[in-house]
Amino acid sequence: MKRSDSTPQVPIPETHAAQQVAYAWQIAARDLRFTHPELHAQMTEKVRKLLDAEVLDDPAIEIQKLQAEHTAASLMSEGLRRELDELRQALADAVPGIDAKVPAAEAARLRMRQLIEAGSRGSGLPAPAHKRGGDPADLTPTREILQAVADGTRNFTREEREWCVGEAMVLSGFSKTPVQLMEEGEPALARIILAAQA
Numbered sequence: 001m002k003r004s005d006s007t008p009q010v011p012i013p014e015t016h017a018a019q020q021v022a023y024a025w026q027i028a029a030r031d032l033r034f035t036h037p038e039l040h041a042q043m044t045e046k047v048r049k050l051l052d053a054e055v056l057d058d059p060a061i062e063i064q065k066l067q068a069e070h071t072a073a074s075l076m077s078e079g080l081r082r083e084l085d086e087l088r089q090a091l092a093d094a095v096p097g098i099d100a101k102v103p104a105a106e107a108a109r110l111r112m113r114q115l116i117e118a119g120s121r122g123s124g125l126p127a128p129a130h131k132r133g134g135d136p137a138d139l140t141p142t143r144e145i146l147q148a149v150a151d152g153t154r155n156f157t158r159e160e161r162e163w164c165v166g167e168a169m170v171l172s173g174f175s176k177t178p179v180q181l182m183e184e185g186e187p188a189l190a191r192i193i194l195a196a197q198a
Contacts, residue, residue, distance in 0.1 A: 097154075098111060100153060150187050152187055167193055
């Protein structure tokens with residue numbers, strides 16, 4: 001049977017895979033026409049609108065755009081997480097003495113409460129023991145403090161942590177940077193120094 005010139009020709013996909021995809025969609029749409037006529041009507045209208053558009057977006061471009069947005073959101077989230085960690089550490093340095101086993105958010109809340117209470121009394125926080133004497137030897141944590149940190153029941157103060165990082169660098173023969181030592185965590189840092197004292 002000869003086709004008249006007024007009948008539009010359906011473009012033939014360039015590859016077998018594209019042809020298979022087109023046929024699969026055609027079959028699925030035909031099934032929807034009988035099983036879900038309302039959905040079929042909505043899809044038909046959507047397809048007509050898309051075909052009327054001058055340019056159809058390539059799904060690959062849309063995926064790339066979404067991936068770029070996801071990457072940007074991840075970077076922003078990472079920056080915010082780092083900032084939160086720095087704030088928590090500053091708070092821990094200002095108000096030491098919270099058990100290291102307490103979750104970070106709860107520890108921050110407890111430290112804030114201590115700061116608020118000290119501020120409302122007008123007396124401020126009591127000076128930590130290592131700052132009262134003024135002697136640099138007071139910065140060195142005792143064996144009991146090191147053991148408590150190694151056990152995870154206490155955190156170092158900022159000064160104790162700085163001393164321990166320097167000491168651990170010397171003990172490791174400068175094979176580790178301060179960043180690497182801090183990434184291992186305070187308990188690991190305390191164990192390095194305890195092992196050297198044994």
